[in-house]
Amino acid sequence: MLVTIYAVTTQHSTSWYYTICPPVDRIYWADIPRALFALEPPIPLCYARQWLDENQSLPIDTLPALTYSIQQFAEQSNWPSSLIRNLRFVSGLALHAFQKDDQRQLQLDESQWLKMCMLLQGRSLLITELQQLLQHHNLHHVAENWPRYIQQAILCDRVRLSPGVQLFRQTSRKWLVFKQNKRILQCSRCGADAQHLHRTTCETCGYECSYCNRCLQMGRCKQCSLVICGVKSDTFKPIARTVTKTNERTSLTVFQKKAADAAIHFLREQTHHTFLLWAVTGAGKTEMMFPILEEQVQSGRKLALVTPRRDVVLELLPRIVQAFPESRVIALYGSSQQTWQDAEIIIATTHQMLRFFAAFDTVIIDEMDAFPYHNNPMLSYAVQKSLRQQGQSIWLTATPPADSIRLIRQGRIPHAVVPQRFHGHPLPVPVHCQMAPLYEQLHRNQLSRNVWRSIRSSLQRGAQLFVFIPKIRLVQPVVELLQHAVTSDNDKTCESIIKGTSSQDEQRSLKVQAFRDGQINILVTTTILERGVTVACADVLVLDADNSLFDRTSLIQMAGRAGRSSQDPNGNVWFCSHHWTTEQRAATKQIKRFNDFSFGKVRNI
Amino acid sequence: MRLAKHIIDNLIAKLTETVHKKDGSKIVCLACGKRSAQHSFFSQQLCNHCANDIPWIMKHVCEFCGRVQACTDCTERLRANGQVLHKNRSAVQYTPTMKKWLASYKFRGDERWASIFAEMMWLTWQTQMDTPIDIITYVPTSKERAIERSFNQSERLASLLSERSNIPVMPLLCRLQNGDKQSMKSRTERLSIEHAVFGFNSQALGQWKQKSLRVLIIDDVYTTGTTLHACAKCLHEIADIRCYGLTWARS
Numbered sequence: 001m002l003v004t005i006y007a008v009t010t011q012h013s014t015s016w017y018y019t020i021c022p023p024v025d026r027i028y029w030a031d032i033p034r035a036l037f038a039l040e041p042p043i044p045l046c047y048a049r050q051w052l053d054e055n056q057s058l059p060i061d062t063l064p065a066l067t068y069s070i071q072q073f074a075e076q077s078n079w080p081s082s083l084i085r086n087l088r089f090v091s092g093l094a095l096h097a098f099q100k101d102d103q104r105q106l107q108l109d110e111s112q113w114l115k116m117c118m119l120l121q122g123r124s125l126l127i128t129e130l131q132q133l134l135q136h137h138n139l140h141h142v143a144e145n146w147p148r149y150i151q152q153a154i155l156c157d158r159v160r161l162s163p164g165v166q167l168f169r170q171t172s173r174k175w176l177v178f179k180q181n182k183r184i185l186q187c188s189r190c191g192a193d194a195q196h197l198h199r200t201t202c203e204t205c206g207y208e209c210s211y212c213n214r215c216l217q218m219g220r221c222k223q224c225s226l227v228i229c230g231v232k233s234d235t236f237k238p239i240a241r242t243v244t245k246t247n248e249r250t251s252l253t254v255f256q257k258k259a260a261d262a263a264i265h266f267l268r269e270q271t272h273h274t275f276l277l278w279a280v281t282g283a284g285k286t287e288m289m290f291p292i293l294e295e296q297v298q299s300g301r302k303l304a305l306v307t308p309r310r311d312v313v314l315e316l317l318p319r320i321v322q323a324f325p326e327s328r329v330i331a332l333y334g335s336s337q338q339t340w341q342d343a344e345i346i347i348a349t350t351h352q353m354l355r356f357f358a359a360f361d362t363v364i365i366d367e368m369d370a371f372p373y374h375n376n377p378m379l380s381y382a383v384q385k386s387l388r389q390q391g392q393s394i395w396l397t398a399t400p401p402a403d404s405i406r407l408i409r410q411g412r413i414p415h416a417v418v419p420q421r422f423h424g425h426p427l428p429v430p431v432h433c434q435m436a437p438l439y440e441q442l443h444r445n446q447l448s449r450n451v452w453r454s455i456r457s458s459l460q461r462g463a464q465l466f467v468f469i470p471k472i473r474l475v476q477p478v479v480e481l482l483q484h485a486v487t488s489d490n491d492k493t494c495e496s497i498i499k500g501t502s503s504q505d506e507q508r509s510l511k512v513q514a515f516r517d518g519q520i521n522i523l524v525t526t527t528i529l530e531r532g533v534t535v536a537c538a539d540v541l542v543l544d545a546d547n548s549l550f551d552r553t554s555l556i557q558m559a560g561r562a563g564r565s566s567q568d569p570n571g572n573v574w575f576c577s578h579h580w581t582t583e584q585r586a587a588t589k590q591i592k593r594f595n596d597f598s599f600g601k602v603r604n605i
Numbered sequence: 606m607r608l609a610k611h612i613i614d615n616l617i618a619k620l621t622e623t624v625h626k627k628d629g630s631k632i633v634c635l636a637c638g639k640r641s642a643q644h645s646f647f648s649q650q651l652c653n654h655c656a657n658d659i660p661w662i663m664k665h666v667c668e669f670c671g672r673v674q675a676c677t678d679c680t681e682r683l684r685a686n687g688q689v690l691h692k693n694r695s696a697v698q699y700t701p702t703m704k705k706w707l708a709s710y711k712f713r714g715d716e717r718w719a720s721i722f723a724e725m726m727w728l729t730w731q732t733q734m735d736t737p738i739d740i741i742t743y744v745p746t747s748k749e750r751a752i753e754r755s756f757n758q759s760e761r762l763a764s765l766l767s768e769r770s771n772i773p774v775m776p777l778l779c780r781l782q783n784g785d786k787q788s789m790k791s792r793t794e795r796l797s798i799e800h801a802v803f804g805f806n807s808q809a810l811g812q813w814k815q816k817s818l819r820v821l822i823i824d825d826v827y828t829t830g831t832t833l834h835a836c837a838k839c840l841h842e843i844a845d846i847r848c849y850g851l852t853w854a855r856s
């Protein structure tokens with residue numbers, strides 16, 4: 001999308017604007033006797049924004065002087081040369097595009113315009129998304145003539161435009177002394193820097209144009225594309241809502257109650273921005289969330305519940321709908337039907353946060369250390385952007401990263417720890433099981449005696465077994481190895497169904513469901529199943545636990561699969577490895593510490 | 606104090622940079638998104654594992670269109686129109702995985718795929734096309750589609766192939782009208798479109814003096830061949846042009 005830059009001048013001052021629909025601006029400025037100078041031809045938004053950012057105070061002299069200064073500026077900041085050549089300032093605003101008749105055609109439907117502004121509040125959308133939103137709400141006239149409606153909203157400061165990929169100036173120091181001014185490109189939607197941006201010739205604007213590869217799955221974000229951000233009007237007042245008390249709250253354990261109260265206190269005080277809720281695997285996080293949600297809905301604050309996995313979103317939706325019948329609750333994910341609806345409580349996958357801008361008072365983030373967040377600055381950027389200025393976030397996790405743990409121990413971050421599972425039994429402590437490296441066992445086609453003893457004891461007590469291995473390509477060989485071990489054992493009680501799955505398995509969800517239903521006894525898998533799958537009576541066996549792919553976090557998560565239900569609270573966890581590594585030791589130590597803490601043996605976590 | 610902090614920050618930045626560079630020897634595969642130590646033999650952006658699963662067309666049954674299975678479309682078309690498109694070759698079979706790759710390139714708009722696809726087509730060109738070529742051209746898209754997608758997928762491939770082969774690429778064709786989206790139509794529907802969709806772009810050949818030309822038309826997928834044949838027919842009627850086709854996939 002190309003925009004026109006123009007200056008509005010009085011005797012004393014000059015102010016710069018850009019417009020996507022010049023006639024609207026012309027009408028806007030018509031009553032006020034001021035001189036307008038416009039730049040021709042229209043240029044990509046990215047450059048227009050740069051000019052406005054860096055030349056707000058440029059005094060107007062003459063048109064040639066202005067033309068000269070913009071050409072100078074463009075050359076300095078490496079605008080496309082085919083663009084620079086044609087740049088010139090003219091007096092008045094796009095006269096050729098504006099005739100008397102247009103005034104009637106430019107008429108805006110005021111009620112539709114207001115509705116559009118309401119709908120856009122707190123959203124951050126590309127043009128295609130904007131059109132979908134408008135079509136969904138039956139604003140067809142607006143959808144067809146969006147430039148003038150949006151331009152009107154920009155002039156009234158109900159909407160702000162930013163380029164999909166923006167250029168801004170960064171000052172750095174070379175050898176600590178020389179100041180350097182660099183202009184760097186950044187995706188304004190996901191915050192990606194130059195390494196994720198791809199430069200190419202663009203048919204939309206006709207110039208060299210960078211687009212962002214990192215957030216590509218949410219639509220193409222380019223230098224010339226518009227990101228439309230709806231501004232929340234100041235008149236917005238929270239509407240308090242009544243909530244029928246749910247009985248979920250009464251069933252909380254002491255630790256759960258304490259944590260929920262601490263979180264609610266944090267939300268009421270509003271002195272800090274982030275709160276960390278460190279709850280062990282199987283602590284009953286969802287149950288703890290209910291009192292927090294209740295508090296939020298009662299005070300009329302807008303709330304998002306973000307989780308990395310789609311199945312978790314779908315699992316949470318009916319429970320929350322049931323608990324809050326008076327509130328509108330929607331679920332957002334890749335192919336959700338509710339994407340364009342408005343609601344008080346939004347349950348979403350993390351990527352969906354890219355479509356929001358200063359929308360929420362509170363964001364609750366589940367499993368902050370799980371795959372999409374872990375080392376992914378895009379998603380934390382998106383979450384930060386979706387929060388209002390005074391917004392607060394609650395991060396839920398079972399395995400916080402090391403620096404967060406340090407902050408907790410130093411007491412520098414508001415937090416709560418839930419060291420105990422909802423059934424009150426201690427966490428199963430991992431036991432080391434000495435074995436030869438896995439490749440050796442596969443090579444000899446013989447399972448280590450120690451490992452087989454563990455598996456047999458697990459099968460004999462009627463438990464299902466998770467077998468975690470480090471590499472996808474070992475899944476099938478290990479399944480065969482286990483099958484061989486089962487058939488060669490004389491004991492008939494060990495006959496069992498063994499299946500393997502990985503992220504590359506197309507039948508994964510089927511196999512996982514079969515495992516949940518108890519049709520599979522042993523499931524060989526990679527870290528893909530370290531979270532989320534819960535089976536009532538399960539044991540955990542980690543093979544090659546000394547592999548560098550298994551760090552403290554994933555070892556704790558895998559160990560957390562055992563002993564989840566109150567019928568079978570004491571599952572077994574074996575770390576089978578040749579070496580007893582620091583990561584295994586750290587994971588075991590952490591689990592033991594949780595148990596000690598919950599039974600009052602140590603005072604600090 | 607502040608200076609000291611600054612120095613330390615700088616040092617840390619330098620250190621992390623070197624660590625990252627070390628990590629840079631590993632490539633991130635465009636298809637599976639995983640880090641991998643070895644890249645495929647033809648592209649830095651594809652891991653060995655994904656490259657091994659590519660369903661290359663090594664042996665074709667139909668001499669005309671390069672299909673793996675026997676096809677009746679070609680013989681019928683030959684009887685009706687005479688030989689307009691002399692030969693078509695495609696790099697891969699259009700399997701579900703390949704469909705996913707193309708969708709990522711064409712619909713999602715990840716242009717990093719262009720160089721991979723062009724490289725694959727270049728391999729096919731070298732091994733399976735023995736006729737010399739004078740000019741490369743491509744199947745045009747309508748202006749609206751180009752603005753919507755912000756690039757023409759075939760044009761990108763054509764210009765990359767031109768770089769590889771040192772044969773000039775020229776926009777010989779233009780689209781006369783905007784048909785419905787091709788991917789919506791069924792196979793029979795697409796075969797039945799007879800009216801002219803493409804026109805000859807007379808400005809493109811401006812200074813070219815050579816009388817008879819051999820032109821290679823680039824497209825992403827050869828489904829029924831209607832598109833390529835319409836292009837070839839258009840060029841064939843205008844001048845003494847022999848047309849060949851090269852597509853990335855053959856369904």
Ligand SMILES: [Zn+2]
Nearest residue numbers: 187190212215
């Ligand atoms: Zn981005």
Ligand SMILES: [Zn+2]
Nearest residue numbers: 202205209224
């Ligand atoms: Zn562009």
Ligand SMILES: [Zn+2]
Nearest residue numbers: 634637652655
């Ligand atoms: Zn790959």
Ligand SMILES: [Zn+2]
Nearest residue numbers: 667670676679
């Ligand atoms: Zn054929």
